[in-house]
Amino acid sequence: MTLDLIYSTALLLALSALYEFNIRAWGQRLFAAQVCAGLIFGAICIFGMLHPANLAPGVIFDARSVILGVAGIFGGPVVAVIAGLMAGAYRLWLGGAGALVGAAVVTTSVLFGLGMRVALRRGWAQPRLLDFLMFGAMLHIAALGWFLLLPMQHLQKLLETLAFPYLFVLTPSTALLALLLNDLQEQRHAKQALARSEAMRRAITRASPDLLFVLDEDGRYLEVVSPEEHLLYRPLTETLGKRMDETLPPAEARRFQDFLLQTLKAGTPQKIEYELDTLGGRHVFEGRSQALDIRVDGKRAVVFVARDITERVKAEQDRRVAAVAFESRQAMLVSDAGTVILRVNQAFVDLMGYSREEMIGRKTSTLRSGRHDAAFYEAMWESVRKTGKWEGEIWDQRKGGDLVPLWTTITAVRDAHGAVTHYVATMNDISERKLQEEEIRSIAFYDPLTALPNRRLLLERLQRALTLARRNGQHGALLFVDVDNFKQINDEHGHHAGDLLLQEIGSRLGRVVRESDTVARIGGDEFVLVLEHLNEDPALARTEARQIAAKALLTMARPYDLEGLVYHASGSIGIAMFNQAEVDLDLLMRQADEAMYQAKHAGKNTVHMHGG
Known part of the structure; x- marks a missing residue:
């Protein structure tokens, strides 16, 4: 009978390995895996009850308590309940004197397993042999307690033949199965953590803009990760497994080999900056290296990370150039x-x-x-x-x-x-x-002696006055002013006195006219006044022009102080009117000139208007 119990236990231990296979098969689908695990544990319990240790008809012993206990510990409520329902239902279906006791053992096993799960999670117990032995002993003592409800003849036989083998076989079997599943669970968690870590490392490496190389002490490329192949000196297929002196220019290979050995010797991170003609052109890199703590294929190795800093270097150069340019003159x-x-x-x-x-x-x-x-x-x-x-x-x-x-x-x-x-x-x-422009403009448009507008600027302003008169419906007047007997001052007192006289006359005429009017000197002793914005009524406009001309004669007639020389002069003025009607510029100039000569013939120091 004891041998049957041992055989059943050994078979159940082997079949329980299906649990781990099930977990791996379902992967991330947790609920499906739990349901399937519950069915497996339940099936194992039923299979165990097909080959039980028979105490008497209808009274059987098997390892279902072991299976259901560890199902509760490692599978949780879903697995334990499904397995317990299957085992309990099958035991009741078998019937016999021990059917209710068997169902009670099933329930107890599930509850003990779930209780141990809570104890492990809260730190009240540890996943070690002693704790699992204690769990197995308490579970099976409790299970034996249910057998006290059997009829006396069965109970006596139980105590004589099966009680101690039941405890001493199933208790360590429970502990061993729990340790086995715990070890498998820890291995699975470790593999999952390793897989997550490896997946994160790959993702980080691939997402990084940096180049990553793993090189052994001989300078052989063990691993190469590049976000873009154009950053490599040679294609990836021509780099992996090769030494640096087989892939890089000799000078660069020697430099990197020395850097690699320096990293291995120092044992601390090292830094290097270099330029290289890559597949994508000339690039500048900043490299950092760190020696690995383990050997690879028996050789020391280094992890080397290189970052493309071409744009940064160019930006720094541009900033330096800009700084120099900024501090220019x-x-x-x-x-x-x-x-x-x-x-x-x-x-x-x-x-x-x-x-x-x-x-x-x-x-x-x-x-x-x-x-x-x-x-x-x-x-x-x-x-x-x-x-x-x-x-x-x-x-x-x-x-x-x-x-x-x-x-x-x-x-x-x-x-x-x-x-x-x-x-x-x-x-x-x-x-x-x-200043030069003003000087040029002054030479081009102004009389150098009096600083009054010359003939060129006069014609521009007269043309503008004619245009405005036509546009606004106003009148204007052109006045020709000639200094009487000017030749006399030059002959008697010299040209310097004559120049002083012309300057003073120009200044006096400027004070007679309004700001919008123009006073010009067009040569010799001839001055021209352009009067704008006269009255719209022709008669009133002519009167205004005569009044301004009369004021001009009065101001010209006052004595002049020419650096101590007191001199008297007068002028003759001719007036030509213009209005909104189209007027020829040259004709208007001739009319004013003719009117001026008429004033001279009339006895000088007088005003004559063209047309009477």
């Missing part, structure tokens, strides 16, 4: 997208008079001179928004308050998404150029 400032100044160079400080500390944090509008209106700045920034750049002449204000003309270029700096991040402005002082 050209004034520069950098602002953020809100035009708050971030940086200015020394040339800016020298040009504008502000220190760096005074400018940083202030808006660029601080420099506005007030010479340009809002429309000017609106058009400027509109150009920057549309084209990314504006270039032109602008007047800004220095710290001292004086204005300076600048040739300014404003450039927008955008990020990878096209959003403006900064503005860079370069400024060149064009004061000298403006």
Whole structure:
């Protein structure tokens, strides 16, 4: 009878290995695995009851308590309940005097197993031999307790023949089966953890932009991981298993071999920066190496990680170049997208008079001179928004308050998404150029002696006056002024006195006319006045022109102090009127000239109007 019990126990231990196979087969589908495990444990219990130790008809002993106990420990409620229901139902189906006792043993085994599971999880018990032996002993003592309910004749036979073998065989069997399943479970968890770790390592390695090499002490590539093959010196298939001196240029191979040996000797992480002609062109890398704690195929090995820093190196070079350019002789400032100044160079400080500390944090509008209106700045920034750049002449204000003309270029700096991040402005002082332009303009358009407009500028302004008269329906007048007896002062007192007289006459005529009018000298002793915006009524307009001409004669007739020489002069004035009607410019000039000669013939120091 004892041999039958041992045989049954050994068979159940072997069949229980199906549990581990089931767990592995179902993988991540936990509930399905639990259901299937419950069916396996239940089937094993039923199989055990097919070959029991028979105490008497209807009273059997088998290893179902072992199976159900460990089912509760390692399978949990789902597995234990399914297995317990199957075992209990089958035992009741077999019937006999011990049927109810057998069902009670099934229930006890399930409950003891689940209790031990809770004890292990809360740390009250440990998954070791002694704890499992104690569990097995208590379980089977409890199971034997149920057999006390059997009739006396069966109970006496139980105590004489099977009680002690039952305890001394099934108790260690329970412990051994529990240790076996615990070991298998720990191995499974370790493999799962290792698989997760390996999967994470592969994912991290592949997601990393870095190159990874594992090399042995001979410089042989044991493993190569590259996010992009163009970063390698040679294709992956021509690299793995080869030594560095077989794949790299000789000089680089020697350098890396020395670096590898240095890493092995130091035992601490080492760093190197290098350039290499890869499959994708010339690249710069930053490499870090660390010796492995274990040998690979009996040789020391190193993990080498290389990061492509080509863009970073290029950016650093660009920044250095930009820094040198920024500190050039050209004034520069950098602002953020809100035009708050971030940086200015020394040339800016020298040009504008502000220190760096005074400018940083202030808006660029601080420099506005007030010479340009809002429309000017609106058009400027509109150009920057549309084209990314504006270039032109602008007047800004220095710290001292004086204005300076600048040739300014404003450039927008955008990020990878096209959003403006900064503005860079370069400024060149064009004061000298403006001065030269003014000098050229003065020579081209102004009389050098009196600084009055010359004939060229006179004709431009007269043409403009004619156009405005036609547009506005107003009248205007052209006055030719000739100095009487001018030759006399040159003959008697010299040309210097004559020049002084002409300058004074020009100044006096300028004070007679209004701001919108023009006084010009067209040669010798001849001056021209252009009067604009006269009355719309022809008669009143002629009267206004005569009044201004009369004032001109009066002011010309006052004595002149020519550096101590008191001189008297007079003038003759001819007037030609114009209005909205189309008038030929040359004809108008001739009419005024003729009227002036009529005034001279009338006795000088008088006014004559063309047409009476």
